[in-house]
Amino acid sequence: AQKITQTQPGMFVQEKEAVTLDCTYDTSDQSYGLFWYKQPSSGEMIFLIYQGSYDEQNATEGRYSLNFQKARKSANLVISASQLGDSAMYFCAMSHLSGGYNKLIFGAGTRLAVHP
Amino acid sequence: KAGVTQTPRYLIKTRGQQVTLSCSPISGHRSVSWYQQTPGQGLQFLFEYFSETQRNKGNFPGRFSGRQFSNSRSEMNVSTLELGDSALYLCASSAGAPRANTEAFFGQGTRLTVV
Numbered sequence: 001a002q003k004i005t006q007t008q009p010g011m012f013v014q015e016k017e018a019v020t021l022d023c024t025y026d027t028s029d030q031s032y033g034l035f036w037y038k039q040p041s042s043g044e045m046i047f048l049i050y051q052g053s054y055d056e057q058n059a060t061e062g063r064y065s066l067n068f069q070k071a072r073k074s075a076n077l078v079i080s081a082s083q084l085g086d087s088a089m090y091f092c093a094m095s096h097l098s099g100g101y102n103k104l105i106f107g108a109g110t111r112l113a114v115h116p
Numbered sequence: 117k118a119g120v121t122q123t124p125r126y127l128i129k130t131r132g133q134q135v136t137l138s139c140s141p142i143s144g145h146r147s148v149s150w151y152q153q154t155p156g157q158g159l160q161f162l163f164e165y166f167s168e169t170q171r172n173k174g175n176f177p178g179r180f181s182g183r184q185f186s187n188s189r190s191e192m193n194v195s196t197l198e199l200g201d202s203a204l205y206l207c208a209s210s211a212g213a214p215r216a217n218t219e220a221f222f223g224q225g226t227r228l229t230v231v
Contacts, residue, residue, distance in 0.1 A: 035219070043204055045222035091159065095218060102147055102210060102218055103172050106159035 002027045002099065004092050006107035013082045014115055020067070021077040021110045023092030029053075032096040034075040035104070036066065039089040048090075051075055079112075087114045118143065120209050120223035128229045134195040137226045141188050141209030147171075148190040149220065150182060153204040162205075165190050194228075202230045 003026040013019040025034065036048040051059045051066045059066045067076040079086060092107040099105070121140040129135050141148050149172075150162040161174040165184035182192040188209075194201055204227050208220035 033218070037222075043206075043225040043227070045206060045208070045220075047219055047221065050219060093159075100164070100172050102149055102164050102166075102220070103161045103174070104149070104151075104159075104208075104220060105161070106151075108158050 002029075002094060002096055002105050004094055004105055004107035006092055006110050008110045009108070010111045010113070012113040012115055013079075015084060016081055018078060018080045019082055019112065021079070021090050021092075021112065023075045023077065023107060025073050025075060025092075025094050027073075027094065027096050029096040029098050032094055034066070034068070035093045035095070036064070036075075036077045037091045037093060038086075039091060039109070041088070045091070049077065082114045084114050084116060087112060120207055120221055122205075122207050122223035122226050124226060125224065126227050126229075128231060129197050130231055131197055131199060133197050134193060135197060135228060136191050136193045137205055137207075137228070139190045139192075139207030139209075139223060141190070141207075142221055145209040145211055145221075146188055147210045147218075148184055148188065149208045149210070150190070150192050151206045151208065152176075153206060153225070154200075154202070159206070162192065197230045199230050202228060204228075 005024045032053045034051045037045045049061045049064045065078045089109045091109045093104045147166045149164040164172040168184045184190045204225045206225045207223045
């Protein structure tokens with residue numbers, strides 16, 4: 001069965017420091033995609049970064065990078081130079097071939113608090 | 117380019133009633149997916165519509181249904197509401213051609229409270 005595990009219910013970080021949010025996944029598909037979304041208190045899910053199962057290089061988008069370790073089935077999100085506006089819930093999600101790709105499976109989320 | 121629009125933003129209903137939620141996807145997007153978010157179960161996939169056809173369905177009872185119109189707008193309906201249906205319902209739109217890197221763009225959600 002396909003599954004996403006986020007083991008950190010809550011994290012806090014000092015402003016301007018880097019933070020890593022953990023995500024492990026389980027799938028029997030060879031073709032899959034891994035996403036990170038940010039959900040502020042307003043409720044909207046904001047796309048941050050994507051990593052494909054066949055991508056050999058780690059994805060980066062501005063201050064966000066994804067540490068993809070395929071053998072360990074992990075896809076950790078690294079936020080560099082944290083800002084107060086980064087305080088939110090963060091969800092790791094997976095799309096996969098047997099799910100038709102448009103069905104995302106989400107982890108339980110990590111609540112990040114950035115302190116000044 | 118307008119984003120995904122969900123209406124209404126907030127809704128309060130009584131047990132046993134039915135409710136209809138609406139989602140207008142990004143212009144040109146043909147796939148609309150619905151998710152339920154609750155504190156206990158997290159984010160769960162309800163169903164996906166593409167070109168007016170349900171293409172994928174999650175593990176929800178038949179009280180949850182949806183449809184998609186020719187302009188790609190989608191509605192989801194929940195009949196015989198139960199207290200446990202209280203949740204944030206999120207709609208996501210995507211271009212539609214299924215591939216691993218299909219990015220889903222989400223609306224702000226409809227927060228449904230059943231009393």
